[in-house]
Each structure stands twice: as structure tokens, then as C-alpha cells.
Amino acid sequence: MENARCEQCGSEVNFPVLTAKDRDWGSGDTFSLVKCSRCGLVYVNPRPAETEMGKYYPPENWGRAKNGTAEQDAVINGAHWSVSSAERAAVILPLAGKGSILDVGCGDGFFLLYLSRLGWDCHGVEPGETAAAYARETLGLDVRTGTLLTTRYEEASFDVVSFHHVFEHLREPKATLREVRKLLKAGGYLVVSVPNFDSVDRKLFGSGWVGLKLPQHLFQYTSATLRRMLEDAGFAFCSVAYRSYEAKSTMYYSESLRYCLRDIGLYPPAPPVNAPTAPPVPASSDWRGVLHFFERGLFKGIGCVADALHIGSTMTMVMRNVKGL
Secondary structure, eight states, X not given: OBOOOOTXXXXXXXXXXXXEEOOSSOOOOEEEEEEETTTOOEEESSBOOGGGGXXXXXXXXXXXXXXXXXXXXXXXXXXXXXXXXXXXHHHHHHHHSSOEEEEXXXXXXXXXXXXXXXXXXXXXXXXOXXXXXXXXXXXXXXXXXXXXXXXXXXXXXXXXXXEESOGGGOSOHHHXXXXXXXXXXXXXXXXXXXXXXXXHHHHHHGGGOTTTOTTTOOEEOOHHHHHHHHHHTTEEEEEEEEESSBTTBOXXXXXXXXXXXXXXXXXXXXXXXTOTTSOOOOOOHHHHHHHHHIXXXXXXXXXXXXXXXXXXXXXXXXXXXXXXX
């Protein structure tokens, strides 16, 4: 573990916000979120050293390609992935017509495949070798293995650079943004989607909020702190939109409810430690019915209202590279 300064302003003065445990892989480790007293950025502190982070990123976490289910999922959940891709594309398509895009942390590439079929020049970078290889070898996409800081592209070569629920994982977001500015054409767009730490569901579920995802999410952004970081990197603000109901799912609400119920013993436990591929313990039919009611009923309504009030589960911010304009 290591202590971290505020990435935004460099201050070492902060105060505790909450503590939460690693829920993805059952390590049992607990982590603290602190808020910078100077600029308000929320981040994990202390945080695992870079050499320790692999413990919280089992290979299976990098996409369905790992266990051979990518093609199966593409068929079974074809409508789901099409809707999800269409929602992302609805933000990007108006920005550049049929342009070039670099999707950072692109996983196994289904979103890029969707855009390529619409005539876009698609490129991706993905740290997970299995997912990146699937995107290259099975989907035929230009996806490189690595991160934006370890992979080289020609400067001023993209109309859009996107981070879809990736930016909050970055250990060095400011250094990454400097690289993005080099890669974007003058007038190009940066599109960043992250969980919204100011959301009503985060305040409702607290340490049980699924958007925390500690310690993988090293930073927790509000619209103010995200905008400040992006503007300080030289980008001009265009828009921000909030979404709680994506791809026919209010996952942030339903999964957070499961976490909270599990914490008090009212929901079946997670799979055993060191068995990330084990089948999940099924919930009773009664619990399925209750959660289904919340998922399709109450949570959907709350989410729609929250989005309108700018306190939705996730936010997508669009910024423009004004360098050279």
C-alpha cells in the first residue's frame, strides 16, 4: 500500500469520506476514500501499489473472451449489446459523422465492431491480452494490447478518443490526458463516461454502492471535479449527460441493493474466494421477484427523475480539443 497525493492539485491534506471492501473477488480487503481539502477530488488513499493491483484484476475480469463465452454472449445477448452500443454511439455519431475513433480500454471490441459497421475508422487499446487478441483475431479490429501510456499512435490522428467506464481506473489520469491531446485532431472530441459520485444512488446505498468498485476505481468523480481535471488539461467543455437506465438495466440500483442485503445476511453470499469462474449462488425465486420489481419498476422511475436532476448513476462528459483552432 502507498499514500497518494491529490492527482488534481497535489495537496496532501484530505479528510475521510467512507470505507468499503473489495466486492468483486472476495479478497476481504477494505479501502478508504478521502476527499481533497483543497479541490474536492475523491480518491482511494492509501491505495495498492501498482505491483499489487493485479490481485484485484483477475484475468477473467478483462472480458468474455477469457472463458470462450464472447461469441455465445453476442448471440444470446445480442439485443442487449446492440442497445448498449447504440446508446454510446448516439453520443459519438453527431460529433464527427464517419470519423476515426480510439476507444481506450475497449475490452473485446464489440462497440468498435458496431461503429465499424457504420463506416467509422476504428482503433482500440486494451490492457487485457485475451480480450485484445479476441478483438484482433476474431472480430478483425485494430486493437493493441497495453495502455495509452505504453502504446504509440500517430499524433493528431483521431476525431474522437473515448473512455467508457475506464477513466476512473487510471492511475495517472493527467498524464493520460496529455497523451489524448496529442492524439486528437484540432477540434477533435474527448468522451468520458464514469460513475457519478454525486448520484442519488451513491448517497442512498453508501459503502454498498456498486459504482465504488474499490480499489479498481482509484478515483470517484463528480461533474465538477471531472470537468476541472479535463479543462485543466486543455479541453473545452461541450456537454454532460446523466444516465441511470442503460441498456435496459438499472444495474447501479439493483446490484447496490444486492450488496446491501448481502451485508446483513438477507441475500446469498458471493462465490468463494479464488474461484472467480465459479457459478454464482442463485437467489431464491422470492428474491428474484422482489429484485425484478425494483429493477423494472421503482428503480427505473427514480433513475429517470435523477437523470433529469443531474444526479443520475453515471455521467458522460464531452470535451473538445481546441488546440490549433
